[in-house]
Amino acid sequence: AEPSRRGIQPGSVPPDLKLNRLDGGSTSLGDYRGQVILLNFWATWCEPCRDEIPDLEAVYRARMDRGFVVLGLAVEEPRETVAPFVDEMGMTYPVLLDVQGSVKKVFRASGLPMSLLIDKEGVIRVRHVGHLTAEQLTEYLQDLEP
Numbered sequence: 001a002e003p004s005r006r007g008i009q010p011g012s013v014p015p016d017l018k019l020n021r022l023d024g025g026s027t028s029l030g031d032y033r034g035q036v037i038l039l040n041f042w043a044t045w046c047e048p049c050r051d052e053i054p055d056l057e058a059v060y061r062a063r064m065d066r067g068f069v070v071l072g073l074a075v076e077e078p079r080e081t082v083a084p085f086v087d088e089m090g091m092t093y094p095v096l097l098d099v100q101g102s103v104k105k106v107f108r109a110s111g112l113p114m115s116l117l118i119d120k121e122g123v124i125r126v127r128h129v130g131h132l133t134a135e136q137l138t139e140y141l142q143d144l145e146p
Contacts, residue, residue: 007124008106008107008108008116008124008127009124009127010124010125010126010127011123011124012123012124013122013123013124014029014039014107014116014118014122014124015106016028016029016030017029017103017106019071019073019096019098019103020096020097020098020099021094021095021096021097022074022079022082022083022086022094022095022096022097023095027094027096029071029118029122030122032069032071033120033121033122034067034120035067035068035069035120036067036068036069036117036118036119036120036141036144036145037069037070037071037116037117037118038056038060038068038069038070038071038115038116038117038118038137039071039073039107039115039116039117039118040052040056040070040071040072040073040113040114040115040132041073041075041098041104041107041109041112041113041114041115042072042073042074042075042112042113043074043075043076043077043112044074044077044081044082044085045077046112046113048112048113048130048131049112049113050089051131052113052131052132052133053072053089053091054089055132055133055134055137056070056072056093056132056134056137057070057089057090057091057092057093058134059134059137059138059141060092060093061092063141064093066145067120068141069093069094070093070094071093071094071095071096072086072091072093072094072095072096073095073096073097073098073103073104074095074096074097074098075098075101075103075104075109075112076098076099076100076101076104077097077099078097078099079097079099082095082097111129111130113130113131113132114127114128114129114130115127115128115132116128117140117141117144119144120144125140125143125144126140128140
């Protein structure tokens with residue numbers, strides 16, 4: 001990608017940061033190249049985040065075989081807080097930890113929840129601030145499906 005296309009707005013390629021997985025180890029957005037990614041910034045204390053998780057989970061389960069992945073990035077909370085919440089909510093998509101809030105800063109996710117939809121080429125297509133419903137997500141995905 002051209003350097004000018006690096007950035008965090010729609011139409012740009014986000015930085016390929018190292019992301020820590022809840023289950024240990026690390027990953028990065030580049031590891032999911034070729035898939036459509038929903039990068040979802042959330043926290044356990046955030047009510048709209050809690051409300052949207054079942055919708056994100058449902059769309060993920062329905063489309064995971066078609067190359068769609070949800071990456072849930074828990075912001076500024078320790079693993080001890082996040083892990084039981086993930087179990088309680090029945091989240092099966094990969095959950096990542098941004099304990100220091102550094103990823104949140106890079107993406108300027110000031111309000112939670114905030115979601116970025118990234119296409120197969122790694123370009124941000126949608127920046128959605130606030131509660132994302134299954135209907136909205138499905139609509140966004142129509143333009144990105146093969």
